[in-house]
Amino acid sequence: xxxxxxxxxxxxxxxxxxxxxxxxxxxxxxxxxxxxxxxxxxxxxxxxxxxxxxxxxxxxxxxxxxxxxxxxxxxxxxxxxxxxxxxxxxxxxxxxxxxxxxxxxxxxxxxxxxxxxxxxxxxxxxxxxxxxxxxxxxxxxxxxxxxxxxxxxxxxxxxxxxxxxxxxxxxxxxxxxxxxxxxxxxxxxxxxxxxxxxxxxxxxxxxxxxxxxxxxxxxxxxxxxxxxxxxxxxxxxxxxxxxxxxxxxxxxxxxxxxxxxxxxxxxxxxxxxxxxxxxxxxxxxxxxxxxxxxxxxxxxxxxxxxxxxxxxxxxxxxxxxxxxxxxxxxxxxxxxxxxxxxxxxxxxxxxxxxxxxxxxxxxxxxxxxxxxxxxxxxxxxxxxxxxxxxxxxxxxxxxxxxxxxxxxxxxxxxxxxxxxxxxxxxxxxxxxxxxxxxxxxxxxxxxxxxxxxxxxxxxxxxxxxxxxxxxxxxxxxxxxxxxxxxxxxxxxxxxxxxxxxxxxxxxxxxxxxxxxxxxxxxxxxxxxxxxxxxxxxxxxxxxxxxxxxxxxxxxxxxxxxxxxxxx
Amino acid sequence: xxxxxxxxxxxxxxxxxxxxxxxxxxxxxxxxxxxxxxxxxxxxxxxxxxxxxxxxxxxxxxxxxxxxxxxxxxxxxxxxxxxxxxxxxxxxxxxxxxxxxxxxxxxxxxxxxxxxxxxxxxxxxxxxxxxxxxxxxxxxxxxxxxxxxxxxxxxxxxxxxxxxxxxxxxxxxxxxxxxxxxxxxxxxxxxxxxxxxxxxxxxxxxxxxxxxxxxxxxxxxxxxxxxxxxxxxxxxxxxxxxxxxxxxxxxxxxxxxxxxxxxxxxxxxxx
Numbered sequence: 001x002x003x004x005x006x007x008x009x010x011x012x013x014x015x016x017x018x019x020x021x022x023x024x025x026x027x028x029x030x031x032x033x034x035x036x037x038x039x040x041x042x043x044x045x046x047x048x049x050x051x052x053x054x055x056x057x058x059x060x061x062x063x064x065x066x067x068x069x070x071x072x073x074x075x076x077x078x079x080x081x082x083x084x085x086x087x088x089x090x091x092x093x094x095x096x097x098x099x100x101x102x103x104x105x106x107x108x109x110x111x112x113x114x115x116x117x118x119x120x121x122x123x124x125x126x127x128x129x130x131x132x133x134x135x136x137x138x139x140x141x142x143x144x145x146x147x148x149x150x151x152x153x154x155x156x157x158x159x160x161x162x163x164x165x166x167x168x169x170x171x172x173x174x175x176x177x178x179x180x181x182x183x184x185x186x187x188x189x190x191x192x193x194x195x196x197x198x199x200x201x202x203x204x205x206x207x208x209x210x211x212x213x214x215x216x217x218x219x220x221x222x223x224x225x226x227x228x229x230x231x232x233x234x235x236x237x238x239x240x241x242x243x244x245x246x247x248x249x250x251x252x253x254x255x256x257x258x259x260x261x262x263x264x265x266x267x268x269x270x271x272x273x274x275x276x277x278x279x280x281x282x283x284x285x286x287x288x289x290x291x292x293x294x295x296x297x298x299x300x301x302x303x304x305x306x307x308x309x310x311x312x313x314x315x316x317x318x319x320x321x322x323x324x325x326x327x328x329x330x331x332x333x334x335x336x337x338x339x340x341x342x343x344x345x346x347x348x349x350x351x352x353x354x355x356x357x358x359x360x361x362x363x364x365x366x367x368x369x370x371x372x373x374x375x376x377x378x379x380x381x382x383x384x385x386x387x388x389x390x391x392x393x394x395x396x397x398x399x400x401x402x403x404x405x406x407x408x409x410x411x412x413x414x415x416x417x418x419x420x421x422x423x424x425x426x427x428x429x430x431x432x433x434x435x436x437x438x439x440x441x442x443x444x445x446x447x448x449x450x451x452x453x454x455x456x457x458x459x460x461x462x463x464x465x466x467x468x469x470x471x472x473x474x475x476x477x478x479x480x481x482x483x484x485x486x487x488x489x490x491x492x493x494x495x496x497x498x499x500x501x502x503x504x505x506x507x508x509x510x511x512x513x514x515x516x517x518x519x520x521x522x523x524x525x526x527x528x529x530x531x532x533x534x535x536x537x538x539x540x541x542x543x544x545x546x547x548x549x550x551x552x553x554x555x556x557x558x559x560x561x562x563x564x565x566x567x
Numbered sequence: 568x569x570x571x572x573x574x575x576x577x578x579x580x581x582x583x584x585x586x587x588x589x590x591x592x593x594x595x596x597x598x599x600x601x602x603x604x605x606x607x608x609x610x611x612x613x614x615x616x617x618x619x620x621x622x623x624x625x626x627x628x629x630x631x632x633x634x635x636x637x638x639x640x641x642x643x644x645x646x647x648x649x650x651x652x653x654x655x656x657x658x659x660x661x662x663x664x665x666x667x668x669x670x671x672x673x674x675x676x677x678x679x680x681x682x683x684x685x686x687x688x689x690x691x692x693x694x695x696x697x698x699x700x701x702x703x704x705x706x707x708x709x710x711x712x713x714x715x716x717x718x719x720x721x722x723x724x725x726x727x728x729x730x731x732x733x734x735x736x737x738x739x740x741x742x743x744x745x746x747x748x749x750x751x752x753x754x755x756x757x758x759x760x761x762x763x764x765x766x767x768x769x770x771x772x773x774x775x776x777x778x779x780x781x782x783x784x785x786x787x788x789x790x791x792x793x794x795x796x797x798x799x800x801x802x803x804x805x806x807x808x809x810x811x812x813x814x815x816x817x818x819x820x821x822x823x824x825x826x827x828x829x830x831x832x833x834x835x836x837x838x
Contacts (some may be wrong), residue, residue, distance in 0.1 A: 013790070195623065415837070449734075452606055456622045459613060465837055466623075472838045501833045504719050511727020512718050526732040534739025543742060545750045547668075548693075551677035552759065 011049035082125040083107055097145040109188040140265070153186065162513040237285040238292070240264050256302040256324040286312040288397040303338050310342040319341075322406035341369060358394065360387055366397045375477040381485075383478075393431060412465035418446060423443045424470045445471070469501060574769035575783065576792040577689075581646045586765045588639035589701070595632040596708075597745050599625045604738045631711055631730055634827055641819055642703055645812055653804045659690055662699070666692035688779035693755055697747075704744045711737040717830040 084104045094100040105125075110116055115123040119376070143149035151172055157180040169178035184190065240262065242248070248260040262283075268274045272281040284290055299305035314321035324330050332340035346353060348363050356362055363386065367374035377383040377397075385391035400421055401407075407414055419442065425431055427442040445451035453468040465524065472480075474490055474497050482490040490497060496508040502509065519527035568758040578586075603625065619625050650656045669692045672685035690698070711733035718730045756762040764770040775783040779786035786792065796804070 024801070059574065149649065293713050411779050446607060453622055456606055456613065456616060460617045460621060467833070467837045469838060501838050503834065504720060504831070506719070508722035508725070508727040509719060512722055512730035513727075514731050519735075524728050524731060526728050530732050530739065531734040534735070534743065538743050542746055542750060542754065545747060548674065548677075549750060549754045551674055552754075555677040555679070558758075 073204075082129075086125075095143060095145055095149070096142070099146040100147075101146060105187055113187065113189045113193055114194070115189050128153070132158070149187075150178055150181060151177060157181070160389050161353060212408045236264075236283050239287075241289075242292075243283075250297060252297070252299050252301055252305065254301045258297065258299070258302055258305060262350050270350065270352040271347075271354060272352055285315070288312070289503050306342060306344055307333075307338065318399040320404045327402075327404060327406040328408050329406060339369075343539055345369075359392060360390065362396045362398055363387070364408050368398075373478050380476070380478060380480045382480060393434070395425065395427070399425075411463075413462050415463050415465060415470060418470045418472060419454060420450065424552070438516065440518060442515045444514065444518065448514065467501070473501070484534075574767075575770045575772070575775050575786055577764040577770045578768045579793070580768070583765060583768060584648065585639060585643050588635065588642070588773060592632045592636035593744075593748075594641060597627060597741070599629040599632065600741055601745065603629070604741065630827070631714065633709075634823070636705065637709055637823060639685060640709070641823070643818070645816065649808055652705075653808050654794060654796060659688070660695055661693055666695055684709070684777065684780070686784070687778060687782075689780055689782040690780055693751070697751060699746055700744070704740055706764060707740045708744075711740070714827065716827075717832065719832055720830050766798050819825065 043078070074281075086103050087107055090102065091103050092100045092102045093105075111118070130436045140147060143152060153546075154172065159182065170176060172179055180483060194265075243262045244258055244264050246261055249257050250260055253259055268280075274280045297305060299308060311321070319344070325334075329340045329342070333342070345368075353361070355365070363374060363377060364385070378387060382394040385394040386396055399410065424440040426437065427439050429439045446455050450468040452471075454465055454470055457464060457466045457468075477482075480487070481490070482489045486492060488525075495505065498505045498510050498513075514524050514527070517523035518529065519525070520529060573655040598615070599619065600618075602609075603622070604614060606622075616622055616625050619628065628631040651658060665688070669685045669687050672681070673692075675681045676684055688711060714725075714730060714733040715737060721729060721733075756765075760774065762770065772777075772783075775786075
C-alpha cells in the first residue's frame with residue numbers, strides 16, 4: 001500500500017490527464033467545425049431570395065442568356081464584359097458576417113470620375129480587379145466581412161498611388177485602418193480638391209463624429225479644414241502685387257513705422273519659400289483670412305504687431321511653440337516683459353533662413369539681445385574656435401542652454417546637472433580625440449568630493465542647490481579659457497580660484513585637488529602608493545583570516561563527524 | 568558536572584561600556600561611510616544615502632559618530648591608565664612570543680597535525696590581533712578623517728597632496744576594518760558559538776576551556792580574576808589619578824571640541 005500523500009498525488013495526476021484530454025478533444029471538435037463552415041462560404045443570392053437553390057437557378061439562367069464566346073474561360077474582354085453583369089442589376093453579395101453589398105456599378109459615375117473616360121489614362125475594371133483574379137466566371141468574394149473586403153480592395157490603389165498622404169491616418173496594417181477608398185470611394189473616385197465643399201467635411205465627420213473614432217491628434221481635423229489644406233491657393237503673386245512694391249509702410253498707434261514691403265526673392269529663398277523642397281507657404285497661411293481689400297493693421301507698436309503675429313508659427317510648429325511658452329523667454333513674456341524673444345525675433349518673419357547655417361549664426365542671433373555675454377563668449381576657447389575657425393564641434397549658446405526649451409540657468413537643476421552637460425562633449429572619446437583633450441576630466445571630477453556630492457544631489461535632490469563646485473565655478477561660464485592660457489587660464493591662478501569658495505586657503509591647498517589626473521607615479525604618487533598598499537593589504541588580510549577560519553571550520557566539522565561515528 | 572555550567576568572570580563594567588561605544592560608533596561610521604565610498608558604483612549605496620536623508624546629513628551623522636568614537640578612544644586611554652597605574656595590572660594585551668606559537672599550534676590542530684588544543688591565556692592571539700587592529704585602525708581613521716574634515720588646517724603644515732592621499736587611506740582602512748570585522752569578529756564570537764561575555768561579563772566553562780585554558784586553570788587554582796590592591800594604597804593612588812585625569816580630560820575634551828569645530832573650510836553660499 002502506498003503512503004497517503006503518494007496516493008493523493010496519483011489521484012491528482014489521473015484527474016489532470018482527464019482534464020487535459022477533454023480540453024484537447026474540445027479543441028479538435030472546434031477546428032473540425034470551423035473547417036466545415038468554411039466549406040459553404042459566400043454565396044451570391046438574389047435580393048430577397050430566401051433559399052440557396054433559388055439562387056443557383058437564377059445564376060444558371062443568367063449564364064445561359066450570355067453570348068457564347070463570353071462564357072469561355074479567358075481574360076475579360078474589356079469593361080463591356082463586366083458591365084453585362086454589374087451594369088444594371090439589383091443583385092448583391094452576402095458575406096458570412098451577414099453584411100451585403102450590391103454588385104451594381106454606376107457606369108456613368110465611373111466614367112465621370114478621375115479614373116473615367118475623360119482621364120488622361122483611364123482605368124478599366126480589370127485595372128483594379130486584376131484579371132488573374134477576375135476571369136469570367138470569376139470566383140466568389142472571399143472576405144469574411146464587408147470591411148475585410150474594402151481593406152483588401154484598397155490595395156490596388158497602391159499600384160499607382162504612393163503613401164503617405166497629406167493626413168496622418170493609420171495605414172492598412174494598423175488596428176483601426178483608414179484606407180484610400182474610405183474617403184475617395186471605390187468607383188466614383190475624385191481627388192480631394194475636386195470634392196464639393198461639404199464632402200470634405202462629411203468624410204471626416206462620418207468616422208470621427210458618427211462612428212466616434214478618437215483623433216490621434218485632436219484638433220488636427222479642425223486645423224486641416226480651417227487651413228483649407230485641400231484646396232489651398234498658393235498664388236502669392238496676388239498679395240505681392242501690392243506688398244512687392246518698395247517703400248510701403250504704415251504708421252502704428254505709437255508712431256512706429258511698420259515696413260509693409262515683402263522682398264519676394266528673400267521670401268522664396270527662405271525655408272518657407274518655393275525653393276524649399278517640402279511645402280512652400282502661402283502669405284495667407286500666416287496672415288489668415290486676409291483677402292483684398294483688407295482692413296489696415298491694428299497694433300499699438302511694431303512690438304505689439306510681432307506679438308500678435310508670432311502665434312501663427314504654432315499652426316505648423318506647435319511643439320516648438322509650446323517649448324517657447326515654457327521657456328525663460330515665454331515666462332518673461334507672461335510676466336509682461338514684451339521684449340522677451342518670440343519666434344520671429346530669432347528666425348525672422350519673411351526672411352527665415354536656416355537658423356544654424358552657418359553655425360556662427362546661432363551665437364550672433366542670441367547676441368542681438370545678450371550682447372555682453374556674447375562679448376565674453378567671443379573671447380572664450382569655444383567662441384574663438386567657432387567664430388574664427390568655423391569649428392563644427394565647440395559649444396555654442398544652444399548646446400548648453402537648449403534651443404526652444406531654454407531653462408533658467410540660475411536654477412539648482414541647471415547647476416546640478418551642468419557637469420553632465422559639459423560631459424556630453426568632454427567625456428566623448430571620439431570627439432575629444434580630435435582635439436587631444438583628455439576625457440578623464442568628467443570621471444576624475446565625479447570621483448572627487450565636489451563631483452560626488454553634485455552627482456548625488458543631481459540624482460536625489462535635483463532641485464536643491466549645493467555649493468560644491470561644478471565645472472563652471474572653476475573654469476568660468478561664458479569666458480572659459482584654455483587651462484594653460486598664460487593670463488586667464490585656470491592654472492595661472494588656481495589658488496585664487498580656490499579662494500573664491502575657500503577664503504582661508506593657502507598655497508599648499510590647490511594641490512589637495514588632483515587637477516583631473518588619475519593618481520600615478522608621476523602625478524600624486526602618494527595617493528597612488530596608498531591605493532596600492534590597500535590593494536595588497538586588504539586581500540592579504542582577508543586571505544590570512546579566511547585561512548584560519550576555514551581550518552577551524554574544517555576541524556569542527558571533522559570532530560562532529562567522528563563524534564557521530566562513535567555514537 | 569557543576570563545572571560545565573559554571574560561569575567565569577571576564578569583563579568588568581568599564582570594558583563593556585567601551586565595547587558598547589565602539590560597537591555603536593563603528594556601525595554608524597561604516598553605515599554612513601561605505602555608501603559614500605561606493606556612491607558612484609553602487610545603486611544600493613545611493614539609495615542608502617537617500618534613505619538616511621541625503622549626502623549632507625549622512626556626512627553630518629558620520630562626523631558626530633566620529634566625535635563619539637574619538638571620545639570613546641580617549642575614555643579607553645583613561646581606563647587603561649587607571650588599570651595600569653592604580654590597579655597595577657599586567658598589560659595583558661601586549662603581544663608576545665606565545666601568541667605566535669599559539670597561532671601555529673591552533674592551525675596545526677585544525678589541520679589535524681596534532682590532537683592537542685593550544686592552551687591560551689586570558690586574551691588569546693585572535694583577540695589581541697583584533698584589539699591592535701582596532702587601535703591601529705582608529706588611529707589611522709582619526710588622523711585621515713581629521714585631515715579630510717579640516718583640509719585648510721592640514722595643508723597649512725603639510726603638502727596639498729596629503730588630502731587625496733588621506734582620502735585614499737581613509738577609504739582603504741575603512742574597507743580593511745569592515746572586512747576584518749565581518750570575517751574575524753563575526754566568525755569567532757557569533758558563528759563559531761555566540762560569546763556573550765562582552766555583554767554579561769562572564770564566559771561559560773566550555774568556552775573558557777577551549778579559548779582560554781590557561782586562564783581557566785589559573786582561576787580554578789584559586790587565582791583572582793583581577794589583582795587586588797590594599798585599601799589605603801588604592802585610595803592614595805586613586806586620589807592622584809582622579810586629580811590628574813579630571814584636569815587632563817577637561818583639557819582633552821576642550822581640544823577635541825575645538826579640533827572638530829575650528830575650521831570653516833568653505834563658504835556656505837553658492838559660489
